[in-house]
Amino acid sequence: LEIKDVDDTAPTNILINTTNIADNISASMQVAYFSAVDSDTVGTHRYSFDNLNGVNNADNGKFTLSTDGKLSVKAAVNFATQSQYHIVIQVADTGATFSRGFTLNVVQTLTITSPATATVVENTNKVITLTANRDNVAFAITNGADKAKFTLSGTTLTFAATDFEARVDDNTYEVEITASKTGEISSTQTLIVTLTDLNDETPTAITFSGNLSIAESTVIDAELGTFATTDADTSDTFTYTSSNTAFTFDNNKLKLNTTLNYETTTSLATTITVTDGNSHTFNKDFTFTITDTNNIAPSNIQLTTTTIADNTTAGTTIATISATDTDTTGETITYTLGGTDATSFTISGNQ
Known part of the structure; x- marks a missing residue:
């Protein structure tokens, strides 16, 4: 029987891909991406702002949050005006929620804000849109053990369709992405794509x-x-x-x-x-x-002769006995005497 997972366990944590917000980022720009830790392998996570007892959420209203976990600023960020933001995020699945507070720091560095991980079903292309905390950023593939599997056009990064069985015991592919902008320090992110297996192979x-x-x-x-x-x-x-x-x-x-x-x-x-x-x-x-096993009884007994010469002396061998038995394995045949004249004879083995 195949046991199928159901969405019956509450999320146990919320992760954020970065807690840094670049100084001077424009209004409506995405600054972070949330993901949930959940032992269930099925189900959908929905994100929202929350009020968590004792946790500072004073800046919830300064952001927008999509239900799939993308956090964006409502207004342009200025380090001189505000260097930290405090928010509380809630993740919900079927009938269960988990909340956690986050502190976001305004920094004066260029940051890649698109997720550093992705999953894709084997033999399928994966298209990833690269984002940063600045406008007009140039992206490039600069390194990575598997960079040959990736192509980049503008902000569109594509992982080429790959067979899960192409590698033994390794279903992850790595590429290094660098974001650049004039007057800024470049930012580098290692992106890992994980292949999931399809049941597409025949037993061998x-x-x-x-x-x-x-x-x-x-x-x-x-x-x-x-x-x-x-x-x-x-x-x-x-x-x-x-x-x-x-x-x-x-x-x-x-x-x-x-x-x-x-x-x-x-x-x-x-x-x-x-x-x-x-x-x-x-x-x-x-x-x-x-x-073969010894499971059939003998079916016949034969004597080499039934004639005894007159005056034969006692102790003389007068005949050899044999038996018919269809079993061929492990046979040990023992002979005994009976009848009215049994006392006139003796048997030794089959003699």
């Missing part, structure tokens, strides 16, 4: 952990072993089926579904099919060997 292998030999005395519903699948997709789910009805599955556990008889069947062949969560399939053939 099936492995069996167990014994490929089955004793004919094995009972129905006995567990024979387990199967595992190799698939490049992460967190995938798998369903197994057998082409031979002599086998059934309990999740990935193979179980016997028939009574075995070595004397009629010495092997069972089956094709195992694994199906992942997006209906991709992979097949592999397996052959199980049936082994």
